[in-house]
Amino acid sequence: MKELQHLNKYFYKYRYKLLSGVIITIVARIFLLFTPELVGSSVDVIDEYRKGIITDMAVVKRELLINILYIVGAAVIGGIFTFLMRQTIINVSRYIEFDLKNEVYQQYQRLSLDFYKSNRTGDLMSRISEDVGKAREYAGPAIMYSINTLTLFVIALFLMFKSAPLLTLYTIIPLPVLSYLIYVLSKTIHKRSTIVQVWLSKLSTFTQESFSGVSVIKSYGIEEQVNADFDTLSTESREKNINLTKVQALFFPLMIFLIGLSNIIVIYIGGKQYIDGEIESLGVIAKFIIYVNLLTWPVATVGWVTSVVQRAEASQKRINEFLKQEPTIKNNTQEHTTVEGNIEFSNVSFTYPDTNIEALKGISFSLKKGETLAILGKTGSGKSTVLDLIGRLYDINQGSITIDDKPIDMLNLNDLRNSIGYVPQDAFLFSDTIKNNIMFGKENATDEDVINAAKNADVHKNIKKFSKGYDTVLGERGITLSGGQKQRVSIARAIIKSPKILLFDDCLSAVDTETEEKILKNLSKVSEGKTTIIVSHRISSAKNADKVIVLDDGKIIQSGSHETLLNSDGYYKELYLKQLTEKEIS
Ligand SMILES: Nc1ncnc2c1ncn2[C@@H]1O[C@H](COP(=O)(O)OP(=O)(O)OP(=O)(O)O)[C@@H](O)[C@H]1O
Numbered sequence: 001m002k003e004l005q006h007l008n009k010y011f012y013k014y015r016y017k018l019l020s021g022v023i024i025t026i027v028a029r030i031f032l033l034f035t036p037e038l039v040g041s042s043v044d045v046i047d048e049y050r051k052g053i054i055t056d057m058a059v060v061k062r063e064l065l066i067n068i069l070y071i072v073g074a075a076v077i078g079g080i081f082t083f084l085m086r087q088t089i090i091n092v093s094r095y096i097e098f099d100l101k102n103e104v105y106q107q108y109q110r111l112s113l114d115f116y117k118s119n120r121t122g123d124l125m126s127r128i129s130e131d132v133g134k135a136r137e138y139a140g141p142a143i144m145y146s147i148n149t150l151t152l153f154v155i156a157l158f159l160m161f162k163s164a165p166l167l168t169l170y171t172i173i174p175l176p177v178l179s180y181l182i183y184v185l186s187k188t189i190h191k192r193s194t195i196v197q198v199w200l201s202k203l204s205t206f207t208q209e210s211f212s213g214v215s216v217i218k219s220y221g222i223e224e225q226v227n228a229d230f231d232t233l234s235t236e237s238r239e240k241n242i243n244l245t246k247v248q249a250l251f252f253p254l255m256i257f258l259i260g261l262s263n264i265i266v267i268y269i270g271g272k273q274y275i276d277g278e279i280e281s282l283g284v285i286a287k288f289i290i291y292v293n294l295l296t297w298p299v300a301t302v303g304w305v306t307s308v309v310q311r312a313e314a315s316q317k318r319i320n321e322f323l324k325q326e327p328t329i330k331n332n333t334q335e336h337t338t339v340e341g342n343i344e345f346s347n348v349s350f351t352y353p354d355t356n357i358e359a360l361k362g363i364s365f366s367l368k369k370g371e372t373l374a375i376l377g378k379t380g381s382g383k384s385t386v387l388d389l390i391g392r393l394y395d396i397n398q399g400s401i402t403i404d405d406k407p408i409d410m411l412n413l414n415d416l417r418n419s420i421g422y423v424p425q426d427a428f429l430f431s432d433t434i435k436n437n438i439m440f441g442k443e444n445a446t447d448e449d450v451i452n453a454a455k456n457a458d459v460h461k462n463i464k465k466f467s468k469g470y471d472t473v474l475g476e477r478g479i480t481l482s483g484g485q486k487q488r489v490s491i492a493r494a495i496i497k498s499p500k501i502l503l504f505d506d507c508l509s510a511v512d513t514e515t516e517e518k519i520l521k522n523l524s525k526v527s528e529g530k531t532t533i534i535v536s537h538r539i540s541s542a543k544n545a546d547k548v549i550v551l552d553d554g555k556i557i558q559s560g561s562h563e564t565l566l567n568s569d570g571y572y573k574e575l576y577l578k579q580l581t582e583k584e585i586s
Pocket residue numbers: 352354355357358359377378379380381382383384385386425506
């Protein structure tokens with residue numbers, strides 16, 4: 001129960017709702033317990049009439065009618081309170097589930113990139129859905145059924161002991177056995193349903209992938225192979241489901257068997273005691289039969305609740321492990337920082353913590369506010385890493401990075417990131433309208449801002465061609481943009497917020513050189529006064545930059561302006577000549 005203590009703050013938050021739920025539960029159960037006593041007294045009235053103690057039939061009828069009215073009244077009021085019981089306690093558990101999901105989600109947002117590298121997306125999803133769901137079962141149903149059982153048990157046993165102590169002892173003998181068996185059964189059901197879930201998720205991942213990759217499957221003509229694989233998976237999944245149904249099917253027969261057993265004990269022992277004169281009336285046997293039936297469910301839930309609490313404890317443990325993690329990239333100051341855009345790298349080295357790859361080795365360069373730097377180099381030479389370090393997605397291992405002469409880790413992290421417009425190598429767009437995808441960079445942007453940004457990214461004309469224009473929905477169930485269009489929407493998103501620092505990571509690779517030329521021309525206007533870094537494989541993107549650096553295996557092998565680099569032998573000049581020839585040929 002140690003891990004579940006995390007939920008106590010939520011219980012406290014909803015203490016009034018919870019308390020009213022507890023009271024309502026107790027009241028609901030009390031009304032339920034009127035029935036056995038009333039049935040018992042009805043049977044007694046009939047018995048007394050048969051024995052001649054009551055001689056007037058009208059008295060019998062009146063007594064029975066009153067009892068029936070009480071039973072119906074108690075059932076109606078009990079029913080209303082049972083409804084309210086669910087409305088309070090189960091609702092509280094839904095509120096707690098909502099809060100806990102938000103808490104986990106906010107923690108996900110807080111954590112740094114390395115956290116996402118070391119945890120699989122599936123795991124992150126299941127913490128926030130399945131594990132939170134299991135914790136909810138503890139916060140709602142488990143508590144509700146526990147109070148339910150406790151109230152019923154205490155009051156029913158008191159009433160039963162009062163009228164026939166020995167019979168009570170015999171009657172409750174099978175109940176702990178029932179509770180234990182239900183506990184074992186619930187655990188087995190849980191184990192098997194977890195396996196079913198695993199297979200279900202394998203099936204849905206497989207199906208999802210085969211839908212997304214349908215063009216590859218069709219073009220390779222491997223439909224039959226895919227069908228066969230699906231068949232194997234679904235057969236296995238069916239077997240697991242059948243295994244689960246087998247144990248689930250035991251649940252009710254077991255309950256009915258044990259209720260039957262208790263009934264037999266009541267009738268046999270109760271009957272014997274009645275004959276021997278140890279019980280004063282037949283009504284006792286009648287009401288005991290009802291008590292047994294009333295107690296069976298709550299007793300069964302003791303076993304169920306035990307296994308729910310165990311599961312919730314395990315789930316909450318996994319959730320707590322995530323909640324306890326601290327982001328590796330910390331915001332070291334709450335003071336606001338205004339960023340001007342002067343960037344300096346001094347002898348910076350960086351090794352990725354997860355792969356131990358030394359991506360940068362002793363990099364130094366400086367950029368004044370408003371200057372443009374182009375970074376070129378072979379694939380894997382460390383270009384994107386330089387941009388990631390400016391956004392402080394990672395902290396460096398050696399050397400120093402300063403922004404406006406302040407160490408980067410002493411700037412307010414949110415202010416730093418807000419002053420950066422970053423266009424990643426793989427443009428990521430949300431399944432939302434084009435307008436919202438662009439506005440993502442600036443919440444309060446006007447339509448005019450959106451259009452201007454799209455124009456500068458040279459994607460306005462493309463967007464206008466869609467029948468719904470800027471309201472076109474992208475992604476699943478929406479339009480799929482071409483690689484170049486995605487890149488340009490992503491550029492529009494970065495420039496709309498007019499940031500102090502613009503980082504373009506090879507984001508013109510999917511557009512033709514003519515469009516590239518146009519975008520670069522627009523960007524030179526947009527980026528006026530802003531520090532800009534363009535990572536590229538093309539000389540055309542670098543030629544107008546104030547400075548160029550060429551990286552190779554994490555080191556700077558050339559630096560200077562376009563002109564100076566063209567005048568010296570090396571990677572830059574070779575690339576220039578190669579791309580010049582390609583252009584001439586095309
Ligand atoms: N997130 C990461 N985690 C671990 N290693 C990484 C990560 N990103 C890059 N690397 C490694 O760091 C090195 C530099 O990668 P980087 O992406 O900076 O190169 P790049 O020059 O931008 O390459 P490209 O031109 O292909 O985009 C590579 O060896 C790469 O495998």
